[in-house]
Amino acid sequence: MVLHTGWWKSTLRAMSDVMIETVNLHRGYRIGEKTIEVLHGIDLRIDRGERVFLCGPSGAGKTTLLYTLAGLERPEQGAVRIGGVDLYAMSRKQQARFRNLQIGYVFQNFHLLPELTALENVAVPGAIAGRDSTAAACRALERVGLAERGDHLPAELSGGEQQRVAIARAIVNEPKVLFADEPTGNLDSRNSSEIMKILLDLATEHGVTLVVVTHDQQLAKVGDRTLVIRDGSIHPEE
Ligand SMILES: Nc1ncnc2c1ncn2[C@@H]1O[C@H](COP(=O)(O)OP(=O)(O)OP(=O)(O)O)[C@@H](O)[C@H]1O
Ligand SMILES: [Mg+2]
Numbered sequence: 001m002v003l004h005t006g007w008w009k010s011t012l013r014a015m016s017d018v019m020i021e022t023v024n025l026h027r028g029y030r031i032g033e034k035t036i037e038v039l040h041g042i043d044l045r046i047d048r049g050e051r052v053f054l055c056g057p058s059g060a061g062k063t064t065l066l067y068t069l070a071g072l073e074r075p076e077q078g079a080v081r082i083g084g085v086d087l088y089a090m091s092r093k094q095q096a097r098f099r100n101l102q103i104g105y106v107f108q109n110f111h112l113l114p115e116l117t118a119l120e121n122v123a124v125p126g127a128i129a130g131r132d133s134t135a136a137a138c139r140a141l142e143r144v145g146l147a148e149r150g151d152h153l154p155a156e157l158s159g160g161e162q163q164r165v166a167i168a169r170a171i172v173n174e175p176k177v178l179f180a181d182e183p184t185g186n187l188d189s190r191n192s193s194e195i196m197k198i199l200l201d202l203a204t205e206h207g208v209t210l211v212v213v214t215h216d217q218q219l220a221k222v223g224d225r226t227l228v229i230r231d232g233s234i235h236p237e238e
C-alpha cells in the first residue's frame with residue numbers, strides 16, 4: 001500500500017490533537033518612521049482542552065498575540081491553525097463565520113455595547129449566526145451567575161458583572177476555543193477566583209481549549225501550562 005505524505009501528516013495531527021498551532025508568526029506596528037516588532041517568529045502548539053496561561057510584562061504583546069490567534073489581526077508573516085484550519089487562508093466572510101462559531105473572545109476592556117442590555121449583548125453572537133439566540137443567551141447568563149441581571153445596561157453593572165457578561169457572550173455559541181484577555185484584571189480576589197473557576201469549568205466540562213492572559217502568575221498556576229512572552233518570543237514559565 002502506498003501512503004500519501006498528506007495522509008500521514010493529517011493522521012499524526014489528529015493523533016496529537018493539536019487545537020491551536022502557529023508557525024513563525026510575525027507582527028509589528030509601524031508608527032511614522034519607526035517599526036515596533038511585537039511578535040518575532042512565534043511557534044506555538046496548544047492541545048485540545050488544554051488550559052494555557054499567558055503572562056508577560058505590559059506592552060510585551062499578549063493582546064497582540066491573542067488577537068492574532070483569534071483571527072482579529074492578520075500577521076505580517078506566518079500562519080495560525082485552529083483545529084487544523086488555516087485562519088488567514090480563508091476569505092474574510094469565511095473567517096468571520098469561523099470566528100463566530102468556533103472562537104470565543106473576552107476582550108481586555110469587555111467591549112460590551114453600551115446601549116444594549118446584558119441579555120441583548122450576550123445574544124449578539126447567536127443573532128449573527130442566524131440563530132434564535134435569546135434562550136441560549138439566558139443559559140449563558142445563568143452559567144456565569146447573572147440570570148437576575150439580564151435587563152441591566154452595562155453601565156448599571158459592576159466591573160465584575162460586566163466581565164461575566166463578556167464571558168457569557170464569548171461562550172454563547174459554545175466555541176471550541178476561548179481566549180480571555182486579563183479577565184480578572186480589575187477584580188478583587190474573590191471575584192477573580194469566581195471568574196477563573198467559570199473559565200476552568202468550561203475547559204473541564206466541555207473540553208474547551210482555553211488561553212488566558214494574566215499578570216497574576218499566582219492565578220496562572222491553576223492552568224496546565226504557563227507561557228511567558230518577552231522580547232517578541234514565547235518562553236516556558238521560569
Ligand atoms: N494598534 C497599534 N499601533 C501601534 N502600536 C501598537 C498597537 N497596538 C499595540 N501596539 C504596541 O505593541 C506593543 C504590544 O502591545 P499589546 O497591547 O499586545 O501588549 P500587552 O502585552 O497586551 O500589554 P498590557 O499588559 O499592557 O495589556 C506595545 O508596545 C504597544 O504600544
Ligand atoms: Mg493587553
